[in-house]
Amino acid sequence: MTKLQFPLDFVWGSATSSYQIEGAYDEDGKGESIWDIFSHTLGKINNNDTGDVACDHYHRYKEDIELMKEIGLDSYRFSISWPRILPNGKGEINQKGLNFYKELVDQLLEAGIEPVITLYHWDLPQALQEEGGWANRDTIKYFVKYAEVLFDELGAKVSQWITHNEPWVVSFLGYAEGEHAPGIKDRKQALQVAHNLLVSHGLVVKKFRELDLTGDIGITLNLTSVYSYSETDKDQEAAQLMEEYINGWFLDPVFKGSYPKKLAQIYENQFGKIDIQAGDMDLISQEIDFLGINYYSRALINYNPNSKFYGIESIKPAESDYTAMNWEIYPDGLYDLLTKLNQEYTNKPLYITENGAAFDDQIIAGQVNDQRRINYLKEHFKSVYRAIQDGVPVRGYYVWSLMDNFEWAYGYSKRFGLIYVDYNTQKRTLKDSAYWYQQVIEENSIGID
């Protein structure tokens, strides 16, 4: 067996987010978030599941850190629930909520696990939603204040910060498709939200620099590699538009200080101008320390005049393998994406802040044999390895997810974890993939046949 050896300082981690695992939705002074409201609205979530209890991580974090230790994680990426810190989104600080994260960080550090904090992984305080949420520019200043509270409290201990997780999902699934909280279907509003999220990212980075903190700050985008189904002009144009829609709409502002031209024109013709103020693009494109990438699948695109979205149609090849989300398994896409980012956008360090797969795991006699997840991870690690060999500065990798959890509109029906969670008893069981990952981390290499 050949071993592919990773760089000595390569970071092996795993990721979660607050609403998906914490539960304790109304405890210790926490305010409501838009996801509390959304999941409590009948018909929004598969099986009407909610995050009220989730993995009960709020009460079981010590046990969960023990499991991280057992796997051997170098680092753990989690997010902070804004309404736990500021129940109304602004104003009074909820000390108990803050204490939870201070304790979590201390315990992680004691366990030798580097904490990476995402400031916003979608659980906006409902009180701010009532004032328009991210469509209202005022939310930006409250976000900066919230970030400042955390920088003051945790800035000396936490060395890696992520402003936003997947602003594309927040804007377009939350405000255009209505599949996610707050469940709005208004594409113009979604474009304003996307812009406001980006401005808030810029202002938080600026604040971070002003405070002279020693750590690093960046943003996590959901990115995919886009391919044209054929060589025809029509297909290639559709693929190019998809590239602008899914990747460029956030990459271009962050690294080039402008929106992708073609799609920007289409949007403007259709919806008119959104509110972009003087200085916004400079704020958005100021220097960051790293880029976080969430990669799950590719997009294979052809032109279909009947498609409701500018002729863009996504093809799902029959011969491919798919996860339980019906996402095509396409590890080469990660290699293509990493090299493209490095060539076209940035030579800053790159982190895979999420990658992983849902399968219909079964627990049998206390064991979860998830060979398909092992294969998925191994193939994606190989792509990361190839990119590193080619000189792309990929510095770390976080499996999504540490444990099975609340998969947004899918509720608990999709299991992404390295750890199996029995939601009736809250018993955690390491899946075979967790033991496999343990060995990868220990040897800092993957074995290939």
Ligand code: GAL
């Ligand atoms: C990402 C998201 C995660 C997780 C994952 C799997 O979009 O950041 O919270 O749900 O997808 O679908």
